Amino acid sequence: MREYIDCIDAGTEFCPCHLAESNECILCSQLHGSKFCDCLNWNGVCIYHEFINNNSKAKKGRDTYTCKVIKKELLEENLLLIKFLVPHKLAVDLSKAGSYVFVRTNENIYFDVPISILEVDIERDIIAIIIEIRGIKTKKLLEIEENGDITIRAPYWNGVFGIRNINKQFNNNVLVIAKGIGMAPMVPIIRKLFLNKNTINLILDKAPYKENYIKEYLKEYDYNLIEEVVLVQGELTEEAKALIKKFIKNEGVKYIHIAGADILTVKIIEYLDEIGAKDVSLSCCNNSKMCCGEGICGSCTVRFAGRRVKRLCKLQTDPRNVFEGRRLI
Structure with missing residues (x-):
């Protein structure tokens, strides 16, 4: 039985992405080095056509937003609630199930930490997140001040x-x-x-x-x-x-x-x-451990039986396909 596979960004404003430029597209056979069209899942848009029309380049990636924090509450010693204002379009984009953002904790973008969305108030454009304080990156979030700023990179949907x-x-x-x-x-x-x-x-x-x-x-x-x-x-x-x-x-x-x-x-x-x-x-x-969210850095990649590699920051599939046949070493 053929495994169901999709790309969370397929058919969106962020497709084709940088994977297409290096013949690593998750869905498009021609952008994976093949000479013929045999895409794994049709999303209503031809990724190859979009790539050619965009001068064989990736579309613009996610934007970075500096947002005002309207509430910060330490619920427990290692549990932090933050609410912040976002542009309306971003609030709508993040209202989908599985949405998350990268929160910036340092001027070095590799310190960005992925956090799932708790709630989106589309009428007031307020995002709520709860963070479990664990290590170097999340501890920096304790320094965020109410009425101060929080910087995020968004939207991402494969949570x-x-x-x-x-x-x-x-x-x-x-x-x-x-x-x-x-x-x-x-x-x-x-x-x-x-x-x-x-x-x-x-x-x-x-x-x-x-x-x-x-x-x-x-x-x-x-x-x-x-x-x-x-x-x-x-x-x-x-x-x-x-x-x-x-x-x-x-x-x-x-x-x-x-x-x-x-x-x-x-x-x-x-x-x-x-x-x-x-x-x-x-x-x-x-x-998955994520860093770039775009399938490029490799931090989210997992190897499976048959030497298959899956980029779990973008790959959308059934949970059984993620945990069965997975090489743990």
Whole structure:
């Protein structure tokens, strides 16, 4: 069976990108060194035609914006909330599920850190993000001041794998499983599922945090909340397994969104295979290490069986295709 592959930027104002200039385009066979047309996925626009019409050059990349910070709050010692104003078009662009921005922490652009969008207020052009303070780059964000400036590079959209599976959910009974900082990028997914009139069941494990800090961002959506520990020492808990099995076997759930670390996604995929639920469609967080966001620097590349290399900052595919056949060494 042919693997479904798409490029998150295909058909947008940022396509063709620099990959096309070096015969590394994800979709276009001719811009991948082939002599004939056999694109992997049609997006309504011929990438090769766009490339030729643009004088065989890449389109202009993302812009950098300096935005005013209207709120900064340290929710816990290592958990930071920032809200800032953006141009209206950027607010609209970042309202899509899976959107994220690069936040600048140093004049050296290699210090930019990718952060998923928590919420977009399109009427007031306000973006909210929650950052887990971990290392050199994120610690610099503590220096940002309320009423000061924050510099971002945007928009980027590949913060979630399986977007096609999200978009296909209409009037269905769906399940969302979130843990830790995965709560933040989960909010736009909940919004999308709610607007598509789905019945949303949310299993939430707020650990290692003391509170559920995203509940106020979900208050306008209807969902069934179950607070439960889902992962202990790298393994699914028996309680989580029982809940997943109940929703699939008894309540007809055929779609699950996983918002958490890669280990959570891997363990859920393994459990679904174990209980014979391979037909359940999935989406999950894209936790790849990113630097440029354009498929150029190689920090997001992962090697798979057959010596295949995937640029996960741009590649859009099913979560099972990301975690099955992946070379860990």
